[in-house]
Amino acid sequence: MSAPTPEPESAPMSAPTYRRVVLKLSGEALSGEEPFGVDQPTIDRYAADLVAARALGVTLGVVVGGGNILRGVEISRQGVSRPTGDAMGMLATVMNALVLEAALDRAGAPARTMSALAMPQVCETFERQRALRHLDDGTIVIFAGGTGNPFFTTDTTAVLRAAEIGAQAVLKATNVDGVYSADPKMDKQATRFERLSHEEAIRRDLKVMDATAFALARENRIPIIVFSIAARGAIEAVLRGKGRSTIVGG
Secondary structure, eight states: OOOOOOOOOOOOOOOOSOSEEEEEEOTGGGGTTSSSSOOHHHHHHHHHHHHHHHTTTOEEEEEEOOTTTOOHHHHHTTTSOHHHHHHHHHHHHHHHHHHHHHHHHHTTOOEEEEESSOOTTTSEEOOHHHHHHHHHTTOEEEEESTTSSTTOOHHHHHHHHHHHHTOSEEEEEESSSSEESSOTTTOTTOOEESEEOHHHHHHTTOTTSOHHHHHHHHHHTOOEEEEEOOSTTHHHHHHTTOSSEEEEOO
């Protein structure tokens, strides 16, 4: 029997493009294939990806949505006031953050949930200097509770927190591999943009993020990298400048 053929040596891995980032995860991304709620295997996979990204020496903030549990805009259409509906949505983000924090703890990474809504019996209240200390210690900080104010999305929260902690980019995790000229599921002729300016994203009214988030990113010169989180290792790939994505700004 002939000797097995040796495996080729792997090419040297590229260094991460960014050293401090904020990852934006939608609530729907936490439900996996389920229509609502949380899917634990999916969350555990995200936690493993974040641990791998942290191992690169990257400091990580995460902003989670709450759409898998409740959307404030939708509940307000049922007779609840918009501020009350948005407050309910902020509470949903805290629940999601706690689930992700627990998954990160199990995966061996220190994690801390910080909420813009004060609930000290449940988690820390967001305070910028304390968040910076956690990040400098290598803790993954999960920013929950939105901005703490109604009428603002968690997309805007992600950019706001990125500006506050000096992040070099916002990673916008979606179910498609970038920003397209139209919905690629509906229009086979849709093309993916490699790069866009913040101004173009606002002018084209691209729905991947709201205009307030794009405008805040433009003001603070923060690039937004839109990528698909469907594949294992997607976060690490984006940090290394690999894979398919769209860079907005930068």
